Amino acid sequence: MEYVRENASIAYSPASVAQFDALSQLASDGLIPGVSSIAVPKTVPIPFRDYLGSVRFDWAQSSRSQWFLRMSEDSYLTHNNLVQQAMLPSTGLTTHNNYWNAVVSNSFAFSPTWLGTFVFDAGALHLTQARNSTLGFALQFPFSATSLTVSGFETFGDNQFATPITLFPSLRNQQKYQLRYDVSHATGDHSFKFGVNFIHEPVLSGAFPGNEEALYSFPQNPSFYVANPGQFPLDYADGAATTPASDGTFSQNVQRFGLYAEDSWRATRHLTVNYGLRWQTTFGLFAGSGHSQVLNPAFVTLRALQVPFASGVPHDYRKQFGPRLGIAYSPGSSGNTVIRAGFGLFYNDLAQNGWATAFQGVNATNAATGPCALSGTSGAYSLVGAGCLQGGAGATGNLIDANYKTPYGIHATAGVQHALGRNWTISADFTHEQGNHGYRGYSFTSGTNLFTPLIPASDGSYTDDQQSVVPNLNLFKSDNRSSYNALMIVAQGNVNRRFNLIAHYTLSKAKTWGCLLGELWDYVNGVCDPLNPFGAGDYGPSGEDSLHRFVLAGTLHLPGGVELTTMTQAESARPITLTTPAGDRAVINGVKTSLDQFRGTPFIQADLRVSRPVHFGERWEIRPFAEFFNIFNRNNPGANYVTDISALPNPVNDLSNATAICSEPNCSAMVPITNPQKQLLFPAGALGDFFGPGTTVGIPFAAQLGVRVNF
Template sequence: MKKLICFASLFILFASVLAFGQTADVVGQLADETGALLPGVTITVRNVDTGMVRTTFTSERGLYSIRAVPPGNYELTAELEGFETITLTGLKLTIGATATLNITLRIAAVREVITVTGETPLIEGTQSDISTDIPQQMIENLPLLGRNFVNLALLAPGTGVQTTFDPTKERDGDMSGVSFGASSGRENNVMIDGGDNNDDVVGSFLQFFPQDSIQEFEVITTRFKAEYGHTVGGVINVITKSGTNELHGGFYTLHRPDSFTSISAISEEAGAEKEMRVQHIYGGVLGGPIVRNKAFFFGNIDYTKQPKTIPVLIAGYPELNDIWGGNFDNSFSQNLVVGKFTAQPTEQHFLTGRYGYQKDAKENSQVGGTYTVERGGPEENIYHSMLAKDTIIFNPNTLGEVLYQYSTFVNKIDYDETITVGINTPELNTGRNNNLPQRTDQIKHHLRYDQSYHMTGWGGEHDWKVGFEYQNVLIKGFLGSDRDMGPRYSLTWYDTDDYLAGMYPDYASITYGWGLAPAPGDGDLYTLYSWYAQDDLRLTDKLTLNLGLRWDWENGILGERRHFASDDVLGKPDSDKNNFAPRLGFAYDIYGDSSFVIRGGWGMFYQQVVNNLLLWLDPLDVEGGLPSGTIDYPQWGQADIMAGQVDWSQYITVPVGPPTPQDIYYIYCIAPDVEIPMFQTASIGFSKELPYDVALDVDYVYQRSDNPMIFYRHGDIPLPWTGQSWEEMGLYYKCRVAGNLGRNRYQALEVAARKRFGHNMMMQASYTLSSNEGFRDRELSTLLYDLTYSDWENANYGPIFGSRTHVFNIGAMFILPYDFNLGLNLGYGSPFAFSIYSYEGGDMDGDGFESDTMKDHKAGQGRGADFKNVDIRLTKSFSFADRYNVRLFFEVFNLFNADNRSPRRWIDQWESPEFNTGTIVLGVAREAQVSVRFEF
């Protein structure tokens, strides 16, 4: 607490930061008709909706720069004594954009004022990053599955559909995130109004915001500046709406009756009944002035109710499906609230305050596919976030901003604790779920400080930005429970037929204690410190260098943290403090008018390590570890097995006291030399303006890492109770170490085309041809072949699980006659990569487990399902009294009911009769909904 007070005092004292990518910049050059540069020209930009004004002057080279301008509709005025005054109107500034507006002034004997309708350039001539801006028109008019704004990022090149890896993020149909380049959806950096919106336990975005509260959406996929960190994936910048001088609002309702939904191919193939998928959404928005031209408010309330069921299908085994299959209650409800205050009390200060609230409730979380209803439990999630910031204009060339955000997240998933035994086969997962019950609390303080200033000299025009960031995250539970659950048993058969025949399980484990992990009362404190400096150096009128340096230090996983018994095995890892990340980029504007720009660069980026890495260490602190009990072979009957009526616990002898080495299922450790994974990224490409307001972007991107984090088995580690190593005891396979091992390589050709609104249409399209290879088969997983296997390095290296070679996406909006509007989303992904396992193929690497991939297939050689999707929205508008508007829309998701299956629960065992089949839907089977909106 003393640290927080100290940092808060420091922030108040300095009180200056920049808007951290949540704003736009306006730059340009002034000249007369002869081409002579004009210094001293007064440049003024004014927001036509709020009256906000910013002013600066041109330098000796006629250059000007106005930074940190809130996105919106603007006009720009250029004034100089003896010259005409020009006002450019109709300027739309978007999030993260740098608008280059060069102006020519004519000599005028008397004062003349000329108003010209202008547009911001399609291409940024001074930036080297690869970014995509999704304008508000698309946010409001494109069909958006689950109203999840994160899915808008799929319109950018270099992105891919990310399946659900955390039940708290699951919306509709196992599509809850997006991956970038070589990374997974865990490793992105999502910011709302400049505040951190990332889940520090499992990764990915944290809090959900209603679609109607989103004003601008920017995706930076590659080569982002030094102000951005904690990610080797991409950056998602979102700003919420603000009020204006006019009072605007509305009410809306969306409905999806069950008759508007189709059966999935998975259910249809199994002869099952269609699951129920009903949805009702009610909401309202209101925004306007508190004091005209000074202070404004905006609010959005959104409520969702989904009475629905989820199918459980035991494919290939009708006798098991008769017992455990069916459609089970999976009802979901959500409450969302957003409130925002903005004000400009003086020309030197722009204030923002924002509050966000979310509450979710769901029945039978973690159920579906081969996971029966016994595996699930009721889930509840509650989020709060409060953000405050002040942008300060010290003078035309110097500004800053102070930002503070406080957020909390409580996740609870309960469970029927009378179920003590879990049964697992390739086609069936029933009984005890050792991941439940669980509760995770996250309490986060986020502080930022930057300062930005413009100067001339040292070789050109400089736009500097320097700052630091501090995050303090208290995490309680680490997916743990707040009560002692006693022993829980997990039995696994590699072959479902062996289970049906009543044969001895292939292995068994016993978990003791507090749910999945202990829940210490004080929790675990995770802190993050960052410093960065960025210089956008305009060497000539055509050449700009983007130079940056960043330093990150994460403390709480490595370095200072509470002691685990597992630290006694290898020793406690040291802090990793040498994470310096230089960034170098260039943009060359060939003609000087932003119509054809060549760009490229190189940079180093450090991954933020998700905190559930510590989850694997916790069980060793509970009753000495995860021991395997002795199982006496029983003579049970097949009918009792199938009906789940066997009391497995009576056949398991629970070890008393510290477990013997033979009893321990696994022991987890963190390598003492572990470090934060680092990726290097290089890119080269161009942007070209084409006729009809179209811009084409083409880039080659290369990423590499030589220290990814992964689990591997290690034999030369002493067991605390014996002093002998695992290898000496012949138990090499029982020790798993989290450390840096292997390599990742990603290269891609990324192509994007975008059309600004005109000729009654707007469009954003992207295509990515990529190769993504490495050692990571699944997140936080062990190697497929361990170090005892003679060719382990080549055998483990291959296409990353879930990666696709070809990805194409397009979003488009068309204005039709009679006030109709058509929104369209098209998506395609080629078959994803996965590794083929052969549980009956033997122990290929000598680690004691017959679960390696087949000898004929190294990692990632399997190919799963492709992804095809078409979503449409048709809107009809009715306007009256010049102020009121009623919109009716009808939208369909997965129009052609494509059979899209998720990689997350893919049957990858060669011997299974259902091999190379998915058991849950990716996206949704075809469904439609209708909506009515009243706006004023």
């Protein structure tokens, strides 16, 4: 059993409190409909509680049969989750996660050379995120949605679940059952193994908030409206945006099945070869709430409009064959050197979980209940039928591409390890990872790059007629490609009797296709131009790209039994993409920037632990310790910088083509942009306001005391 009790908090800055007080004054003056008062705390507690438990039972039924049963659970609760420096507590969430898992396994020896292993696994997940406020609206002021926050979006009111860090389901449920059986057989120089694996997920569901919400965005901060109260109602009305109520639920019932066979062959005394083949597939991957994507209103509508993207619906991919090959060679007779190499194909559809909106389209409320057809003439076109997605350009459909193929990665490695005497080993390994058929989102806009051929180009109201019936479309494809190459060098050993260490250096490069954000094997990648998805500048470093990384870990045994342990890590800067509010990459001095063209700040952090074990007899050990994190108190913004040039603290002269930037926030003078890397990068906020404007990735200097008892 384990219990974690953590009491963190956010301490509001004087600048934030001043704006909160002004907002409270506006409420007291009756300017905020439905709100007569707003409390302004100096700090906001963020308590975290975690309960973990695990139990295991082993049973030797006989000399041939052994069983084990393991059960574990984890339940944690966070209050005021995602409250940030410039956000009042009403915008936070109460997050409660519950996990449960049980495994039963049996190993049975049929004979000295045949062994069967049975595994049954069951697991469950239940996650909820409840808003602190349910007013039905939120107020947003510039000081809450500037470069100083990442999750921040709202100043007061309901969390809108609208930013990249909050746009996740407020409810998740999962039930998972796995049945696996493996058989191994050893004979001579061969060790064969084959098996079957079946996974059943009858519950794989969730929901995004579906209530009606209104967001009121203001161009000025609250202090301005206290001095100019007559302007508040005008900006309140002008900045209103309403999200209508909807059914945000989604649900799947998925089965996965796999077979494999492999052999480990000791070809010679120095050479071992491992080879095998795996085949796997899925069942029901694209069905939502028991409905096929054929019932997605977007599919029904686009097919009626003869839009080519509705040529069909996706199906479970059956050609998931994954060969694997590995070799290990030890030259000479000393056994001090080992050469390794390997190759394999690995399929994984879990990199595609950006599809939730497509499954929402076929839930019990949204699934099409009839056909759809286009009727009318120029200036009076309309969609007719119970299966239509009405609203034209005011509605958005979400579809999964009919040509779906399961994403797979090509994994190739080669390396050598050598022992330098008894105390030191060194190794060098090269890894190549190539992702294929990865996720990418294509966003089409009605009347701009999405048209129906049923409305002729000669139509006098062509664009308006297109937008009156053709919805916008998010199309999820599996056509992305990415790569990761790395050389890893490791040295490990004992400097002397009192000091041992391990040093790890990685030289790597990671690239992918993307528009504003590029990640390896992820579901956030999109395209800038859906009609030219592999355009110039769309291929570049992924978010994981870090050229150099060095990690040093070691333990020094001091006199008196004191142990000094360090973990020091450093890596070169990660990439950043500068964007515009229009959802494209920024143009600077007439040249469109490329994906992840810019770099953040190198990450360096040193941690230290001091401990002194005390032994009582042979069975008890008490180990008091002191731990120090980021002992040099380095500000590590990493790649956490303001990416939207419209949100820079110092404004640029033109969002469509930035050629100059204000010398300071009040913009008393403009300075030509000659070095975008230095002039346009401003650290953004992260997990609190540790170092002032532009906070950290990780933590500032921190220390903790503890004691561990082993018996």
